[in-house]
Amino acid sequence: MTLKRWIPIGMILVLSGLLMGMSGLGSPPQTALDSPFSATIRDSSNNEVSLTAVSIDGKSSFHGFLGKGRVQIPLENISRIEIKDGEACVTLTVTDDLCTLRLGGASKVYGKTPYGSYQIPIKDIVLIEFIRTGK
Secondary structure (H helix, E strand, O other): OOHHHHHHHHHHHHHHHHHHHOOOOOOOOOOOOOOOOEEEEEEOOOOEEEEEEEEEOOEOEEEEEEOOEEEEEEHHHEEEEEEEOOEEEEEEOOOOOEEEEEOOOOOEEEEEEOOEEEEEEHHHEEEEEEEOOOO
């Protein structure tokens, strides 16, 4: 075989490998297994799920955009998050509500249910109500 014939075959193999790696099928869930946070989530189809070990993108904080800036709020400071039309209104435990936070489109909420792991894109959530425990 000539070199001209091997170059396209090599390019196809390399691109195939890259595209298969971008599928996300092999990526593990980002649930923070030791997260102390529990919550009830209502999605846009009015389905409610109770979760333990709640995290957002594998972290124990909620982030959004306020004007041109970005805010990051620890979950322990949040009572509830209401989401509508790509914006969030966060009810804080010790201060006033913080509303009109714009959301990043790729964020996901992770948690555990009695029947297994759970994840949902934040854009599909209407309400997150954090459950306080006596810890």
